[in-house]
Amino acid sequence: MDIQIREYREEDKEEWMRVHAIILSISHAWNYTIQERPAYEGHSSTRLVALAEGKIAGLTDVQYENTPGEFCFLKDSLAGYVLEFGRLPEYSGHQVGKKLIDATIEDAKKKGFNRLEYWTQDRNAQRYYRRVDMKEIGRHYRFRIRPKQDVVDLLHKDYVGVEYLYCACVPEEWPLIKQKYEVIEKHPLEPHLCIGFEIRF
Ligand SMILES: CC(C)(COP(=O)(O)OP(=O)(O)OC[C@H]1O[C@@H](n2cnc3c(N)ncnc32)[C@H](O)[C@@H]1OP(=O)(O)O)[C@@H](O)C(=O)NCCC(=O)NCCS
Structure with a gap:
């Protein structure tokens, strides 16, 4: 063709x-x-x-x-x-x-x-x-997390509501992030490794 x-x-x-x-x-x-x-x-x-x-x-x-x-x-x-x-x-x-x-x-x-x-x-x-x-x-993870209550409260003081945070981290920190935060896993908001x-x- x-x-x-x-x-x-x-x-x-x-x-x-x-x-x-x-x-x-x-x-x-x-x-x-x-x-x-x-x-x-x-x-x-x-x-x-x-x-x-x-x-x-x-x-x-x-x-x-x-x-x-x-x-x-x-x-x-x-x-x-x-x-x-x-x-x-x-x-x-x-x-x-x-x-x-x-x-x-x-x-x-x-x-x-x-x-x-x-x-x-x-x-x-x-x-x-x-x-x-x-x-x-280079490579990094891109992911969305549910914010912790202190972040929700901080933004709420300025009348900002927050559904989720869109974030990035180096691959070495990814296991720690998954332990510490509620990472959204469901499509279409699931995490991806970006290269x-x-x-x-
Ligand atoms: C990525 C993309 C553009 C490749 O285009 P393509 O026209 O299929 O690729 P080509 O025909 O130029 O392929 C060149 C060679 O790579 C090989 N190839 C194609 N896709 C491949 C893949 N996913 N993995 C490994 N090799 C692949 C081909 O077999 C070809 O080999 P050959 O030279 O021995 O025949 C196409 O898959 C696409 O449009 N994907 C969806 C959009 C997308 O994700 N874009 C990237 C945005 S960052």
Whole structure:
């Protein structure tokens, strides 16, 4: 199947949103949904779509830093943080992901950047990033806890009600956190190990 990569255009917006929603529903990578197409104001960005049979089969967005460490974990150089990346399930086996990554690298080079970070909570995507030889640069747990009464009371003084707290910790502290706090385990609020990967070029 012929897969073409090209820049996102404003007229793609509605289709892009629908494709994004399907990709989001098959991955644990995202911890929120979006109702508006991100614009990345004030930042340079790469916004690409993969086309198959004239339709959007995959997409990727990268937002580039204005200062090192603004979005990325490593701070040794200005880099791009990949916010959106995926393809529709029916286009598996056609190298859509790899073509999007290669085209992203070319565009990042043109814009004067030499590093990209891909972070994900999705286990399939983690296996994929290893498979395409990305280097792991960090990991942490992301999880939600029921706050203890002193935290509830403190916020309540300022008229703030709290349903749960969205938190992160390094893997070494995870067993302790689970002992000390009531971690929400039920989908869709369950904990995830988030792993960061980078590509340098
Ligand atoms: C991750 C994702 C983009 C991969 O895209 P893809 O188009 O299926 O991958 P490619 O076709 O480019 O695969 C390249 C190679 O990796 C292999 N591969 C694909 N998925 C893999 C996986 N989950 N684990 C290990 N290897 C994998 C392919 O078999 C292929 O091998 P080959 O070169 O020997 O043929 C896709 O699975 C996806 O859209 N997932 C849902 C969204 C998501 O989680 N995105 C990550 C956001 S952080």
